[in-house]
Amino acid sequence: MPRWGPDADNRLYLSAMELIFERGYDAVTVAEIAEHAGLKKRSFFRHFADKREVMFAGAADFEKAVVDAVRAAPRAVRPVDAVMTALADAGAGLTKWGEPVRQRQRVVATSIELRERELIKFDSLASAVAEALGEREVDDLTAILVAKAGVAALATAFQQWVDAGGPADFPELMAEAHRRLRAALCDGP
């Protein structure tokens, strides 16, 4: 399909990762990323909406995977369980890539603007999940709350996975987060 230098998107992505992992996000300019990929600054912005976005390539795929899994869950499954399972599975797929993912996440942690972008990705994910829940006769308020709670569990489990360093079972981290949240909310005096 690409009729020019093949795969400009991917070349830019790889170029960005190489330079940013080496020197840090703030110390690399868009012009440098582009030149390193054999392109010009102006062209970078034809492939990525802004500099931050290159760090979140694949986020749309992740969101789609989660939403599809929520939609595919049997109606008998409670909404919260459908969401937690979908997020755990998608997270398992992501964390399977191991070290590069951790490295990327450590870069995100160094920059406020990247943290902000990450949070809006999470928020977008929650909204999409809530909408998917709406298709299974869950009221809007419950849907968004369950979605946000799920995303909170995901973010927490993901952080633990990054900090763990070695191999860690992501779905188990998610399940543990779910249990703790449930205990905190449900076990009452």
Next chain:
Amino acid sequence: MPRWGPDADNRLYLSAMELIFERGYDAVTVAEIAEHAGLKKRSFFRHFADKREVMFAGAADFEKAVVDAVRAAPRAVRPVDAVMTALADAGAGLTKWGEPVRQRQRVVATSIELRERELIKFDSLASAVAEALGEREVDDLTAILVAKAGVAALATAFQQWVDAGGPADFPELMAEAHRRLRAALCDGP
């Protein structure tokens, strides 16, 4: 204490609100805000870290109020209830200001960068709440999850309050969010 033109912070804030409410966030430059307050662009950045920050003046006070309330909650109160109550009370204090707060929030909704900033404020709030919970013998994982669930309820209730338009009882919106979340997580098959 201020020995120059009094209250430059507040002048800049009022100047920003006036211009932004009138023309929209993107259509107003920092230089315009500063000049309108009798200052120069360079000085704006001596009072606010960036352009977005002027829309969130008072966020630090809000966070402090919440954290103090969590700390002040009796030990017998469950963590989740302490958090929800603290957030409901702080939210009540905020929503008491009525229309100007709704107007500000509508501006935030128009801009991606403002949404991002809002999300990181919420995230900061959750971290601060989690730390406060840590002081009452709540394990770290539970603390951050409860804090994030509370903030999710806050954000949802706040959105409902903005959309409601007229007077709305914020603590009741929070309580309803808490009930729905609890029902979704706890009522099992």
Next chain:
DNA sequence: TTCATGAGGACACCGGGTGTCATCACCTCC
């Protein structure tokens, strides 16, 4: 061979944000 197409380049411009040095009102202390 010609032509439409779309990726990429050139170039100018804008606005947010920062480093640095100069200025100047105010306060204090002698």
Next chain:
DNA sequence: GGAGGTGATGACACCCGGTGTCCTCATGAA
């Protein structure tokens, strides 16, 4: 009351992210 310290502001020069516009040119189809 004058000297000096202090801190807020101004002036100015940059940098970089981001965009609008027009031009170039390889490619594939007719």
